[in-house]
Amino acid sequence: MQIQIIDQQTVAQHLTMQRTIELMADAYTSLSAGNVESPLRTALVNNKGTVLYKPAYSKSAGIFCAKIVSIFPENAARGLAVTPGIIIVNSAETGMPVAMVEAGYLTSLRTGAATGIATKTFAREDAKTAALFGTGGQSRHQLEALLCAREFETVYVFSRSPENAEQFCKENADLSSSCKFVPNPSRSVLKSCDVIATATTSPTPVFSDDEISDDVFISAIGSLGPNRSEVPDETLLRGSIVVDNRTAALAEAGEITLLNAAGKLPADFSPVEIGEVINGTAEAPKRTPFVFKSIGNAAQDLVCVAELLHYLEDTDDARSINL
Protein backbone atom coordinates (compact mmCIF):
# COMPACT_ATOMS: atom_id res chain seq x y z
CA MET A 1 0.00 0.00 0.00
CA GLN A 2 1.58 3.26 -1.09
CA ILE A 3 0.34 6.51 0.42
CA GLN A 4 1.30 9.93 -0.86
CA ILE A 5 2.25 12.42 1.84
CA ILE A 6 1.23 16.00 1.12
CA ASP A 7 2.60 18.34 3.75
CA GLN A 8 1.77 21.95 4.47
CA GLN A 9 4.58 23.26 2.29
CA THR A 10 3.44 21.21 -0.71
CA VAL A 11 -0.11 22.48 -0.31
CA ALA A 12 1.18 26.05 -0.13
CA GLN A 13 3.40 25.59 -3.21
CA HIS A 14 0.73 24.13 -5.43
CA LEU A 15 -2.49 25.92 -4.49
CA THR A 16 -2.57 29.66 -5.11
CA MET A 17 -5.37 31.73 -3.64
CA GLN A 18 -6.53 32.67 -7.13
CA ARG A 19 -6.87 29.02 -8.12
CA THR A 20 -8.44 28.05 -4.80
CA ILE A 21 -11.12 30.71 -5.30
CA GLU A 22 -11.97 29.09 -8.67
CA LEU A 23 -12.05 25.71 -6.92
CA MET A 24 -14.54 27.04 -4.37
CA ALA A 25 -16.89 27.89 -7.24
CA ASP A 26 -16.66 24.20 -8.24
CA ALA A 27 -17.10 23.03 -4.68
CA TYR A 28 -20.18 25.14 -4.04
CA THR A 29 -21.91 24.37 -7.33
CA SER A 30 -21.20 20.63 -6.84
CA LEU A 31 -22.53 20.81 -3.31
CA SER A 32 -25.72 22.61 -4.36
CA ALA A 33 -26.22 20.24 -7.31
CA GLY A 34 -25.92 17.23 -4.98
CA ASN A 35 -22.75 16.00 -6.68
CA VAL A 36 -20.78 15.76 -3.44
CA GLU A 37 -21.89 13.55 -0.59
CA SER A 38 -20.89 14.89 2.79
CA PRO A 39 -22.78 13.05 5.53
CA LEU A 40 -23.01 14.35 9.09
CA ARG A 41 -19.70 14.51 10.86
CA THR A 42 -18.97 12.30 13.86
CA ALA A 43 -17.66 13.99 17.00
CA LEU A 44 -15.73 12.30 19.82
CA VAL A 45 -15.33 14.46 22.91
CA ASN A 46 -13.19 14.21 26.03
CA ASN A 47 -12.31 16.61 28.83
CA LYS A 48 -9.59 18.30 26.73
CA GLY A 49 -11.29 18.74 23.39
CA THR A 50 -13.13 17.31 20.42
CA VAL A 51 -12.07 15.25 17.41
CA LEU A 52 -14.31 15.61 14.34
CA TYR A 53 -14.48 13.04 11.54
CA LYS A 54 -15.84 14.54 8.31
CA PRO A 55 -15.99 12.19 5.31
CA ALA A 56 -17.06 13.15 1.80
CA TYR A 57 -17.30 11.59 -1.66
CA SER A 58 -17.33 13.09 -5.12
CA LYS A 59 -17.81 10.93 -8.18
CA SER A 60 -16.51 13.59 -10.54
CA ALA A 61 -13.38 14.19 -8.45
CA GLY A 62 -12.83 10.42 -8.23
CA ILE A 63 -11.98 10.42 -4.53
CA PHE A 64 -13.28 9.78 -1.05
CA CYS A 65 -11.92 12.27 1.50
CA ALA A 66 -12.08 12.35 5.28
CA LYS A 67 -10.91 15.31 7.28
CA ILE A 68 -9.98 14.45 10.85
CA VAL A 69 -9.73 17.72 12.72
CA SER A 70 -9.28 18.29 16.45
CA ILE A 71 -10.25 21.31 18.51
CA PHE A 72 -8.09 21.43 21.64
CA PRO A 73 -8.07 24.97 23.07
CA GLU A 74 -5.32 24.23 25.63
CA ASN A 75 -2.89 23.43 22.80
CA ALA A 76 -2.16 27.14 22.36
CA ALA A 77 -0.37 27.24 25.73
CA ARG A 78 1.81 24.30 24.63
CA GLY A 79 2.76 25.91 21.34
CA LEU A 80 0.68 23.37 19.41
CA ALA A 81 -1.98 24.02 16.79
CA VAL A 82 -5.40 24.49 18.38
CA THR A 83 -7.13 22.85 15.40
CA PRO A 84 -4.64 20.31 13.99
CA GLY A 85 -5.98 18.21 11.17
CA ILE A 86 -5.24 15.78 8.39
CA ILE A 87 -7.17 14.57 5.37
CA ILE A 88 -7.15 10.93 4.30
CA VAL A 89 -7.90 10.29 0.63
CA ASN A 90 -9.19 7.00 -0.79
CA SER A 91 -9.47 6.14 -4.47
CA ALA A 92 -13.02 6.01 -5.85
CA GLU A 93 -11.91 3.22 -8.19
CA THR A 94 -10.22 0.83 -5.72
CA GLY A 95 -11.01 2.20 -2.26
CA MET A 96 -7.27 2.10 -1.52
CA PRO A 97 -5.96 4.85 0.76
CA VAL A 98 -3.84 6.97 -1.59
CA ALA A 99 -2.89 10.15 0.26
CA MET A 100 -2.59 11.89 3.60
CA VAL A 101 -2.74 15.69 3.47
CA GLU A 102 -1.92 18.25 6.17
CA ALA A 103 -5.25 19.99 6.72
CA GLY A 104 -4.53 23.04 8.89
CA TYR A 105 -3.13 25.21 6.13
CA LEU A 106 -5.60 23.84 3.59
CA THR A 107 -8.57 24.67 5.82
CA SER A 108 -7.39 28.23 6.31
CA LEU A 109 -6.71 28.60 2.57
CA ARG A 110 -10.09 27.28 1.43
CA THR A 111 -11.90 29.33 4.07
CA GLY A 112 -10.13 32.40 2.72
CA ALA A 113 -11.13 31.33 -0.78
CA ALA A 114 -14.74 31.04 0.40
CA THR A 115 -14.66 34.74 1.26
CA GLY A 116 -12.91 35.27 -2.08
CA ILE A 117 -15.59 33.63 -4.24
CA ALA A 118 -18.38 35.21 -2.18
CA THR A 119 -16.81 38.67 -2.57
CA LYS A 120 -16.37 38.12 -6.31
CA THR A 121 -19.99 36.99 -6.57
CA PHE A 122 -21.76 39.48 -4.31
CA ALA A 123 -19.63 42.60 -3.62
CA ARG A 124 -19.92 45.69 -5.82
CA GLU A 125 -17.52 45.55 -8.77
CA ASP A 126 -15.88 48.84 -7.84
CA ALA A 127 -15.39 48.00 -4.15
CA LYS A 128 -12.38 49.97 -2.85
CA THR A 129 -12.57 49.74 0.93
CA ALA A 130 -12.78 46.69 3.16
CA ALA A 131 -12.71 45.90 6.86
CA LEU A 132 -11.29 42.73 8.34
CA PHE A 133 -12.30 41.68 11.85
CA GLY A 134 -9.94 39.26 13.58
CA THR A 135 -6.19 38.72 13.27
CA GLY A 136 -6.02 35.02 14.16
CA GLY A 137 -4.97 31.96 12.20
CA GLN A 138 -7.55 32.42 9.43
CA SER A 139 -6.99 36.12 8.80
CA ARG A 140 -4.04 36.17 6.42
CA HIS A 141 -5.95 34.04 3.95
CA GLN A 142 -9.07 36.20 4.40
CA LEU A 143 -7.01 39.26 3.52
CA GLU A 144 -5.34 37.57 0.58
CA ALA A 145 -8.74 36.45 -0.74
CA LEU A 146 -10.19 39.96 -0.50
CA LEU A 147 -7.24 41.27 -2.50
CA CYS A 148 -7.79 38.61 -5.17
CA ALA A 149 -11.49 39.36 -5.44
CA ARG A 150 -11.50 43.14 -5.86
CA GLU A 151 -8.99 45.99 -6.32
CA PHE A 152 -9.10 47.32 -2.81
CA GLU A 153 -7.24 50.52 -1.98
CA THR A 154 -7.66 50.25 1.80
CA VAL A 155 -8.28 47.39 4.21
CA TYR A 156 -9.01 48.39 7.82
CA VAL A 157 -7.95 45.77 10.34
CA PHE A 158 -9.87 45.44 13.62
CA SER A 159 -8.72 43.31 16.54
CA ARG A 160 -9.55 43.22 20.25
CA SER A 161 -5.84 43.73 20.79
CA PRO A 162 -4.33 46.86 19.14
CA GLU A 163 -0.89 45.19 19.17
CA ASN A 164 -2.21 42.21 17.24
CA ALA A 165 -3.72 44.46 14.58
CA GLU A 166 -0.42 46.41 14.23
CA GLN A 167 1.57 43.21 14.00
CA PHE A 168 -0.85 41.61 11.54
CA CYS A 169 -0.61 44.58 9.15
CA LYS A 170 3.19 44.48 9.30
CA GLU A 171 3.43 40.73 8.83
CA ASN A 172 1.11 40.74 5.84
CA ALA A 173 2.49 43.80 4.07
CA ASP A 174 3.89 41.38 1.46
CA LEU A 175 0.39 40.65 0.17
CA SER A 176 -0.01 43.91 -1.73
CA SER A 177 2.04 46.87 -2.89
CA SER A 178 -0.99 48.94 -3.89
CA CYS A 179 -3.43 48.37 -1.03
CA LYS A 180 -2.98 50.10 2.33
CA PHE A 181 -3.55 48.04 5.49
CA VAL A 182 -4.68 50.23 8.39
CA PRO A 183 -4.65 48.74 11.90
CA ASN A 184 -6.97 49.97 14.66
CA PRO A 185 -8.84 52.65 12.70
CA SER A 186 -11.67 54.74 14.12
CA ARG A 187 -14.98 52.81 14.08
CA SER A 188 -16.39 55.56 11.85
CA VAL A 189 -14.52 54.15 8.82
CA LEU A 190 -16.93 51.21 8.80
CA LYS A 191 -19.55 53.41 7.09
CA SER A 192 -17.22 53.72 4.10
CA CYS A 193 -16.52 49.98 3.76
CA ASP A 194 -17.86 48.14 0.70
CA VAL A 195 -16.91 44.75 2.15
CA ILE A 196 -16.54 43.43 5.69
CA ALA A 197 -14.94 40.05 6.42
CA THR A 198 -15.34 38.63 9.92
CA ALA A 199 -12.98 35.89 11.09
CA THR A 200 -13.24 36.03 14.86
CA THR A 201 -14.27 33.71 17.70
CA SER A 202 -16.60 36.35 19.14
CA PRO A 203 -19.87 34.99 20.54
CA THR A 204 -21.57 38.35 19.85
CA PRO A 205 -21.64 40.71 16.84
CA VAL A 206 -18.37 42.52 16.13
CA PHE A 207 -20.07 45.66 14.79
CA SER A 208 -23.51 47.24 15.23
CA ASP A 209 -26.06 47.67 12.50
CA ASP A 210 -25.84 51.48 12.54
CA GLU A 211 -22.06 51.44 12.02
CA ILE A 212 -22.18 49.94 8.52
CA SER A 213 -23.13 51.14 5.06
CA ASP A 214 -26.51 50.12 3.63
CA ASP A 215 -25.06 48.28 0.66
CA VAL A 216 -22.09 46.59 2.32
CA PHE A 217 -21.27 42.95 1.55
CA ILE A 218 -20.35 40.90 4.63
CA SER A 219 -18.54 37.57 4.57
CA ALA A 220 -18.91 35.90 7.99
CA ILE A 221 -16.72 32.83 8.34
CA GLY A 222 -15.87 32.88 12.06
CA SER A 223 -17.60 32.12 15.37
CA LEU A 224 -18.85 28.65 14.54
CA GLY A 225 -21.66 27.12 16.53
CA PRO A 226 -25.39 27.62 16.96
CA ASN A 227 -24.98 30.04 19.90
CA ARG A 228 -22.52 32.49 18.36
CA SER A 229 -23.07 35.22 15.80
CA GLU A 230 -20.64 37.79 14.39
CA VAL A 231 -23.40 39.79 12.66
CA PRO A 232 -26.14 41.89 14.37
CA ASP A 233 -29.75 40.68 14.22
CA GLU A 234 -30.84 44.00 12.71
CA THR A 235 -28.42 43.66 9.81
CA LEU A 236 -29.51 40.09 9.12
CA LEU A 237 -33.21 40.97 9.32
CA ARG A 238 -33.18 44.02 7.06
CA GLY A 239 -30.69 42.47 4.64
CA SER A 240 -30.23 39.05 2.97
CA ILE A 241 -28.39 35.88 3.94
CA VAL A 242 -26.74 33.47 1.51
CA VAL A 243 -25.13 30.31 2.90
CA ASP A 244 -22.72 27.58 1.77
CA ASN A 245 -25.03 24.68 2.69
CA ARG A 246 -28.65 25.19 3.70
CA THR A 247 -29.05 22.11 5.94
CA ALA A 248 -25.85 22.76 7.85
CA ALA A 249 -26.49 26.51 8.16
CA LEU A 250 -30.02 26.03 9.50
CA ALA A 251 -28.64 23.63 12.12
CA GLU A 252 -25.32 25.22 13.03
CA ALA A 253 -25.00 28.88 12.00
CA GLY A 254 -25.65 31.06 15.07
CA GLU A 255 -26.51 33.93 12.73
CA ILE A 256 -29.59 31.91 11.75
CA THR A 257 -30.31 29.64 14.74
CA LEU A 258 -30.35 32.53 17.23
CA LEU A 259 -32.83 34.52 15.11
CA ASN A 260 -34.90 31.39 14.70
CA ALA A 261 -34.91 30.63 18.42
CA ALA A 262 -36.08 34.22 19.05
CA GLY A 263 -38.98 33.69 16.63
CA LYS A 264 -37.68 36.40 14.30
CA LEU A 265 -37.56 34.34 11.11
CA PRO A 266 -40.53 33.13 9.05
CA ALA A 267 -41.35 29.43 9.56
CA ASP A 268 -40.43 28.70 5.94
CA PHE A 269 -37.09 30.55 6.09
CA SER A 270 -34.83 28.91 3.55
CA PRO A 271 -31.68 30.81 2.61
CA VAL A 272 -30.29 30.56 -0.91
CA GLU A 273 -26.96 28.70 -1.34
CA ILE A 274 -24.01 30.43 -2.99
CA GLY A 275 -23.69 27.40 -5.30
CA GLU A 276 -27.26 27.94 -6.52
CA VAL A 277 -26.46 31.55 -7.36
CA ILE A 278 -23.21 30.63 -9.15
CA ASN A 279 -24.79 27.87 -11.21
CA GLY A 280 -27.83 30.03 -11.99
CA THR A 281 -30.52 27.90 -10.34
CA ALA A 282 -31.36 30.69 -7.90
CA GLU A 283 -31.15 34.46 -7.98
CA ALA A 284 -29.13 36.33 -5.42
CA PRO A 285 -31.46 38.01 -2.94
CA LYS A 286 -31.77 41.75 -3.56
CA ARG A 287 -31.98 43.27 -0.09
CA THR A 288 -28.83 44.76 1.40
CA PRO A 289 -26.78 44.56 3.58
CA PHE A 290 -25.86 41.24 2.05
CA VAL A 291 -24.40 38.54 4.30
CA PHE A 292 -22.61 35.36 3.22
CA LYS A 293 -22.40 32.89 6.09
CA SER A 294 -19.97 30.00 5.73
CA ILE A 295 -20.09 26.99 8.04
CA GLY A 296 -17.42 25.18 6.05
CA ASN A 297 -18.06 21.99 4.12
CA ALA A 298 -16.03 18.88 3.31
CA ALA A 299 -16.72 19.59 -0.38
CA GLN A 300 -14.30 22.54 -0.14
CA ASP A 301 -11.52 20.29 1.14
CA LEU A 302 -12.30 17.62 -1.42
CA VAL A 303 -11.93 19.83 -4.51
CA CYS A 304 -8.61 21.19 -3.19
CA VAL A 305 -7.26 17.73 -2.52
CA ALA A 306 -8.35 16.47 -5.95
CA GLU A 307 -6.51 19.40 -7.54
CA LEU A 308 -3.36 18.74 -5.48
CA LEU A 309 -3.31 15.07 -6.46
CA HIS A 310 -3.75 16.07 -10.08
CA TYR A 311 -0.82 18.52 -9.92
CA LEU A 312 1.43 16.08 -8.13
CA GLU A 313 0.84 13.34 -10.71
CA ASP A 314 2.91 15.37 -13.13
CA THR A 315 5.70 16.51 -10.82
CA ASP A 316 8.63 15.09 -8.91
CA ASP A 317 7.31 16.65 -5.70
CA ALA A 318 5.39 13.53 -4.74
CA ARG A 319 6.57 11.92 -1.51
CA SER A 320 5.18 8.53 -0.60
CA ILE A 321 5.39 5.99 2.16
CA ASN A 322 4.79 2.27 2.05
CA LEU A 323 2.39 0.90 4.57
Next chain:
Amino acid sequence: MQIQIIDQQTVAQHLTMQRTIELMADAYTSLSAGNVESPLRTALVNNKGTVLYKPAYSKSAGIFCAKIVSIFPENAARGLAVTPGIIIVNSAETGMPVAMVEAGYLTSLRTGAATGIATKTFAREDAKTAALFGTGGQSRHQLEALLCAREFETVYVFSRSPENAEQFCKENADLSSSCKFVPNPSRSVLKSCDVIATATTSPTPVFSDDEISDDVFISAIGSLGPNRSEVPDETLLRGSIVVDNRTAALAEAGEITLLNAAGKLPADFSPVEIGEVINGTAEAPKRTPFVFKSIGNAAQDLVCVAELLHYLEDTDDARSINL
Protein backbone atom coordinates in the same frame (compact mmCIF):
# COMPACT_ATOMS: atom_id res chain seq x y z
CA MET B 1 3.22 17.66 13.05
CA GLN B 2 5.00 14.34 13.40
CA ILE B 3 3.12 11.15 12.57
CA GLN B 4 4.40 7.70 13.35
CA ILE B 5 4.03 5.18 10.53
CA ILE B 6 3.29 1.64 11.64
CA ASP B 7 3.35 -0.74 8.70
CA GLN B 8 2.16 -4.32 8.41
CA GLN B 9 5.57 -5.76 9.24
CA THR B 10 5.88 -3.68 12.40
CA VAL B 11 2.43 -4.82 13.54
CA ALA B 12 3.40 -8.45 12.88
CA GLN B 13 6.72 -8.08 14.73
CA HIS B 14 5.28 -6.57 17.86
CA LEU B 15 1.90 -8.24 18.37
CA THR B 16 1.94 -11.96 18.98
CA MET B 17 -1.31 -13.92 18.84
CA GLN B 18 -0.95 -14.84 22.51
CA ARG B 19 -0.68 -11.18 23.53
CA THR B 20 -3.45 -10.12 21.15
CA ILE B 21 -5.78 -12.68 22.75
CA GLU B 22 -5.09 -11.06 26.13
CA LEU B 23 -5.75 -7.67 24.57
CA MET B 24 -9.14 -8.87 23.31
CA ALA B 25 -10.12 -9.66 26.90
CA ASP B 26 -9.33 -5.99 27.71
CA ALA B 27 -11.18 -4.77 24.62
CA TYR B 28 -14.33 -6.74 25.33
CA THR B 29 -14.49 -5.94 29.04
CA SER B 30 -13.89 -2.23 28.30
CA LEU B 31 -16.59 -2.31 25.64
CA SER B 32 -19.12 -4.00 27.92
CA ALA B 33 -18.24 -1.66 30.80
CA GLY B 34 -18.82 1.38 28.56
CA ASN B 35 -15.18 2.46 28.78
CA VAL B 36 -14.74 2.66 25.02
CA GLU B 37 -16.85 4.96 22.89
CA SER B 38 -17.40 3.60 19.41
CA PRO B 39 -20.21 5.53 17.70
CA LEU B 40 -21.97 4.27 14.60
CA ARG B 41 -19.72 4.01 11.59
CA THR B 42 -20.25 6.23 8.54
CA ALA B 43 -20.44 4.51 5.15
CA LEU B 44 -19.83 6.14 1.78
CA VAL B 45 -20.84 3.99 -1.18
CA ASN B 46 -20.21 4.18 -4.91
CA ASN B 47 -20.68 1.76 -7.80
CA LYS B 48 -17.39 -0.04 -7.02
CA GLY B 49 -17.54 -0.43 -3.27
CA THR B 50 -17.90 1.06 0.19
CA VAL B 51 -15.61 3.05 2.45
CA LEU B 52 -16.36 2.74 6.17
CA TYR B 53 -15.24 5.28 8.77
CA LYS B 54 -15.16 3.82 12.28
CA PRO B 55 -13.96 6.14 15.04
CA ALA B 56 -13.47 5.19 18.69
CA TYR B 57 -12.18 6.73 21.91
CA SER B 58 -10.80 5.21 25.08
CA LYS B 59 -9.87 7.34 28.05
CA SER B 60 -7.80 4.62 29.67
CA ALA B 61 -5.86 3.93 26.45
CA GLY B 62 -5.32 7.67 25.98
CA ILE B 63 -6.11 7.67 22.27
CA PHE B 64 -8.71 8.38 19.65
CA CYS B 65 -8.64 5.88 16.78
CA ALA B 66 -10.39 5.84 13.43
CA LYS B 67 -10.27 2.84 11.14
CA ILE B 68 -10.91 3.71 7.51
CA VAL B 69 -11.59 0.45 5.73
CA SER B 70 -12.78 -0.10 2.18
CA ILE B 71 -14.64 -3.07 0.73
CA PHE B 72 -14.01 -3.25 -3.02
CA PRO B 73 -14.70 -6.79 -4.31
CA GLU B 74 -13.26 -6.12 -7.79
CA ASN B 75 -9.84 -5.43 -6.24
CA ALA B 76 -9.14 -9.18 -6.13
CA ALA B 77 -8.94 -9.30 -9.94
CA ARG B 78 -6.40 -6.46 -9.87
CA GLY B 79 -4.21 -8.14 -7.28
CA LEU B 80 -5.17 -5.53 -4.68
CA ALA B 81 -6.50 -6.09 -1.17
CA VAL B 82 -10.30 -6.43 -1.17
CA THR B 83 -10.55 -4.75 2.24
CA PRO B 84 -7.61 -2.32 2.46
CA GLY B 85 -7.55 -0.21 5.57
CA ILE B 86 -5.64 2.17 7.76
CA ILE B 87 -6.07 3.43 11.29
CA ILE B 88 -5.46 7.05 12.24
CA VAL B 89 -4.58 7.69 15.88
CA ASN B 90 -5.03 11.02 17.67
CA SER B 91 -3.69 11.86 21.13
CA ALA B 92 -6.33 12.10 23.86
CA GLU B 93 -4.24 14.83 25.50
CA THR B 94 -3.68 17.18 22.54
CA GLY B 95 -5.90 15.87 19.73
CA MET B 96 -2.80 15.83 17.49
CA PRO B 97 -2.68 13.04 14.90
CA VAL B 98 0.16 10.84 16.16
CA ALA B 99 0.13 7.65 14.11
CA MET B 100 -1.06 5.91 10.96
CA VAL B 101 -1.28 2.12 11.16
CA GLU B 102 -1.79 -0.44 8.39
CA ALA B 103 -5.09 -2.06 9.30
CA GLY B 104 -5.45 -5.12 7.05
CA TYR B 105 -3.09 -7.39 9.00
CA LEU B 106 -4.22 -5.93 12.32
CA THR B 107 -7.89 -6.62 11.54
CA SER B 108 -7.16 -10.23 10.62
CA LEU B 109 -4.98 -10.68 13.73
CA ARG B 110 -7.51 -9.23 16.17
CA THR B 111 -10.35 -11.17 14.55
CA GLY B 112 -8.30 -14.33 15.06
CA ALA B 113 -7.70 -13.26 18.64
CA ALA B 114 -11.47 -12.81 19.07
CA THR B 115 -11.90 -16.51 18.28
CA GLY B 116 -8.95 -17.14 20.61
CA ILE B 117 -10.40 -15.42 23.67
CA ALA B 118 -13.86 -16.86 22.96
CA THR B 119 -12.43 -20.39 22.70
CA LYS B 120 -10.44 -19.89 25.91
CA THR B 121 -13.58 -18.62 27.65
CA PHE B 122 -16.22 -21.02 26.34
CA ALA B 123 -14.70 -24.21 24.87
CA ARG B 124 -14.18 -27.30 27.00
CA GLU B 125 -10.78 -27.28 28.69
CA ASP B 126 -9.81 -30.65 27.18
CA ALA B 127 -10.87 -29.80 23.62
CA LYS B 128 -8.77 -31.87 21.20
CA THR B 129 -10.50 -31.58 17.84
CA ALA B 130 -11.49 -28.50 15.87
CA ALA B 131 -12.95 -27.67 12.47
CA LEU B 132 -12.12 -24.55 10.52
CA PHE B 133 -14.45 -23.42 7.73
CA GLY B 134 -12.93 -21.11 5.15
CA THR B 135 -9.39 -20.72 3.89
CA GLY B 136 -9.43 -17.03 2.97
CA GLY B 137 -7.55 -14.03 4.30
CA GLN B 138 -8.76 -14.42 7.90
CA SER B 139 -8.14 -18.12 8.26
CA ARG B 140 -4.46 -18.34 9.19
CA HIS B 141 -5.08 -16.14 12.23
CA GLN B 142 -8.19 -18.16 13.11
CA LEU B 143 -6.09 -21.32 13.09
CA GLU B 144 -3.26 -19.73 15.06
CA ALA B 145 -5.76 -18.47 17.66
CA LEU B 146 -7.32 -21.92 18.07
CA LEU B 147 -3.87 -23.38 18.67
CA CYS B 148 -3.14 -20.72 21.30
CA ALA B 149 -6.43 -21.33 23.09
CA ARG B 150 -6.41 -25.11 23.51
CA GLU B 151 -4.07 -28.07 22.91
CA PHE B 152 -5.70 -29.36 19.76
CA GLU B 153 -4.49 -32.63 18.26
CA THR B 154 -6.43 -32.29 15.01
CA VAL B 155 -7.87 -29.37 13.06
CA TYR B 156 -10.08 -30.30 10.09
CA VAL B 157 -10.05 -27.71 7.33
CA PHE B 158 -13.14 -27.25 5.15
CA SER B 159 -13.23 -25.17 2.00
CA ARG B 160 -15.53 -24.98 -1.03
CA SER B 161 -12.39 -25.66 -3.07
CA PRO B 162 -10.48 -28.87 -2.15
CA GLU B 163 -7.30 -27.36 -3.64
CA ASN B 164 -7.56 -24.34 -1.36
CA ALA B 165 -7.93 -26.57 1.70
CA GLU B 166 -4.86 -28.63 0.68
CA GLN B 167 -2.83 -25.53 0.02
CA PHE B 168 -3.94 -23.85 3.26
CA CYS B 169 -2.86 -26.85 5.35
CA LYS B 170 0.54 -26.92 3.65
CA GLU B 171 1.11 -23.17 3.94
CA ASN B 172 0.25 -23.12 7.62
CA ALA B 173 2.12 -26.25 8.67
CA ASP B 174 4.59 -23.94 10.45
CA LEU B 175 1.97 -23.07 13.08
CA SER B 176 2.26 -26.34 14.98
CA SER B 177 4.48 -29.40 15.22
CA SER B 178 2.04 -31.33 17.41
CA CYS B 179 -1.34 -30.63 15.82
CA LYS B 180 -2.40 -32.32 12.60
CA PHE B 181 -4.14 -30.22 9.95
CA VAL B 182 -6.47 -32.32 7.79
CA PRO B 183 -7.83 -30.81 4.58
CA ASN B 184 -11.14 -31.92 3.04
CA PRO B 185 -12.15 -34.50 5.62
CA SER B 186 -15.38 -36.45 5.52
CA ARG B 187 -18.31 -34.39 6.92
CA SER B 188 -18.77 -37.12 9.55
CA VAL B 189 -15.74 -35.83 11.51
CA LEU B 190 -17.81 -32.79 12.52
CA LYS B 191 -19.56 -34.89 15.19
CA SER B 192 -16.21 -35.33 16.93
CA CYS B 193 -15.28 -31.63 16.92
CA ASP B 194 -15.14 -29.76 20.24
CA VAL B 195 -14.73 -26.42 18.51
CA ILE B 196 -15.82 -25.06 15.12
CA ALA B 197 -14.52 -21.76 13.76
CA THR B 198 -16.28 -20.28 10.73
CA ALA B 199 -14.51 -17.64 8.66
CA THR B 200 -16.33 -17.73 5.35
CA THR B 201 -18.33 -15.34 3.19
CA SER B 202 -21.16 -17.87 2.85
CA PRO B 203 -24.66 -16.35 2.91
CA THR B 204 -26.05 -19.63 4.29
CA PRO B 205 -24.98 -22.04 7.06
CA VAL B 206 -21.78 -23.99 6.37
CA PHE B 207 -22.92 -27.07 8.33
CA SER B 208 -26.27 -28.49 9.36
CA ASP B 209 -27.48 -28.84 12.93
CA ASP B 210 -27.46 -32.65 12.82
CA GLU B 211 -23.82 -32.78 11.71
CA ILE B 212 -22.41 -31.30 14.93
CA SER B 213 -21.88 -32.50 18.48
CA ASP B 214 -24.29 -31.35 21.19
CA ASP B 215 -21.66 -29.60 23.27
CA VAL B 216 -19.58 -28.03 20.51
CA PHE B 217 -18.36 -24.44 20.86
CA ILE B 218 -18.73 -22.40 17.65
CA SER B 219 -16.92 -19.14 16.92
CA ALA B 220 -18.60 -17.43 13.95
CA ILE B 221 -16.65 -14.44 12.70
CA GLY B 222 -17.42 -14.50 8.97
CA SER B 223 -20.33 -13.64 6.66
CA LEU B 224 -20.96 -10.14 7.90
CA GLY B 225 -24.29 -8.45 7.25
CA PRO B 226 -27.89 -8.81 8.40
CA ASN B 227 -28.83 -11.20 5.58
CA ARG B 228 -26.06 -13.77 5.98
CA SER B 229 -25.60 -16.51 8.56
CA GLU B 230 -22.92 -19.18 8.86
CA VAL B 231 -24.81 -21.08 11.59
CA PRO B 232 -28.08 -23.04 11.17
CA ASP B 233 -31.26 -21.68 12.81
CA GLU B 234 -31.77 -24.98 14.66
CA THR B 235 -28.34 -24.77 16.29
CA LEU B 236 -28.89 -21.17 17.35
CA LEU B 237 -32.38 -21.88 18.71
CA ARG B 238 -31.54 -24.96 20.78
CA GLY B 239 -28.21 -23.53 21.95
CA SER B 240 -26.94 -20.17 23.23
CA ILE B 241 -25.53 -17.06 21.57
CA VAL B 242 -22.92 -14.75 23.07
CA VAL B 243 -21.90 -11.63 21.12
CA ASP B 244 -19.15 -9.02 21.13
CA ASN B 245 -21.50 -6.03 21.24
CA ARG B 246 -25.23 -6.36 21.81
CA THR B 247 -26.40 -3.27 19.93
CA ALA B 248 -24.31 -4.02 16.86
CA ALA B 249 -25.18 -7.72 16.87
CA LEU B 250 -28.92 -7.09 17.11
CA ALA B 251 -28.65 -4.72 14.13
CA GLU B 252 -26.08 -6.44 11.95
CA ALA B 253 -25.53 -10.11 12.77
CA GLY B 254 -27.47 -12.22 10.26
CA GLU B 255 -27.39 -15.10 12.78
CA ILE B 256 -29.71 -12.95 14.92
CA THR B 257 -31.51 -10.63 12.48
CA LEU B 258 -32.69 -13.49 10.25
CA LEU B 259 -34.16 -15.38 13.22
CA ASN B 260 -35.74 -12.17 14.42
CA ALA B 261 -37.25 -11.38 11.03
CA ALA B 262 -38.73 -14.89 10.97
CA GLY B 263 -40.35 -14.27 14.37
CA LYS B 264 -38.33 -17.07 15.98
CA LEU B 265 -36.81 -15.04 18.82
CA PRO B 266 -38.60 -13.73 21.92
CA ALA B 267 -39.39 -9.99 21.79
CA ASP B 268 -37.01 -9.34 24.68
CA PHE B 269 -34.13 -11.34 23.17
CA SER B 270 -30.94 -9.84 24.53
CA PRO B 271 -27.76 -11.87 24.10
CA VAL B 272 -25.03 -11.71 26.71
CA GLU B 273 -21.76 -10.01 25.72
CA ILE B 274 -18.46 -11.86 26.02
CA GLY B 275 -17.06 -8.88 27.96
CA GLU B 276 -19.82 -9.29 30.56
CA VAL B 277 -18.90 -12.95 31.01
CA ILE B 278 -15.17 -12.18 31.27
CA ASN B 279 -15.63 -9.38 33.80
CA GLY B 280 -18.16 -11.41 35.79
CA THR B 281 -21.20 -9.16 35.39
CA ALA B 282 -23.09 -11.88 33.54
CA GLU B 283 -23.03 -15.65 33.55
CA ALA B 284 -22.35 -17.57 30.39
CA PRO B 285 -25.57 -19.13 29.12
CA LYS B 286 -25.74 -22.86 29.85
CA ARG B 287 -27.45 -24.33 26.79
CA THR B 288 -25.26 -25.93 24.16
CA PRO B 289 -24.31 -25.80 21.32
CA PHE B 290 -22.69 -22.54 22.30
CA VAL B 291 -22.16 -19.88 19.61
CA PHE B 292 -19.95 -16.79 19.82
CA LYS B 293 -20.87 -14.30 17.10
CA SER B 294 -18.38 -11.51 16.41
CA ILE B 295 -19.33 -8.46 14.34
CA GLY B 296 -16.03 -6.77 15.03
CA ASN B 297 -15.66 -3.59 17.02
CA ALA B 298 -13.37 -0.56 16.91
CA ALA B 299 -12.49 -1.29 20.55
CA GLN B 300 -10.51 -4.32 19.34
CA ASP B 301 -8.43 -2.17 17.00
CA LEU B 302 -7.97 0.50 19.63
CA VAL B 303 -6.42 -1.76 22.28
CA CYS B 304 -4.02 -3.24 19.71
CA VAL B 305 -2.94 0.20 18.52
CA ALA B 306 -2.44 1.44 22.09
CA GLU B 307 -0.22 -1.57 22.77
CA LEU B 308 1.79 -1.01 19.57
CA LEU B 309 2.38 2.65 20.42
CA HIS B 310 3.47 1.63 23.90
CA TYR B 311 5.97 -0.95 22.54
CA LEU B 312 7.36 1.43 19.95
CA GLU B 313 8.03 4.15 22.53
CA ASP B 314 10.83 1.99 23.86
CA THR B 315 12.33 0.78 20.59
CA ASP B 316 14.23 2.12 17.62
CA ASP B 317 11.62 0.68 15.25
CA ALA B 318 9.62 3.90 15.17
CA ARG B 319 9.39 5.50 11.74
CA SER B 320 7.87 8.95 11.47
CA ILE B 321 6.98 11.51 8.86
CA ASN B 322 6.62 15.25 9.18
CA LEU B 323 3.44 16.73 7.87
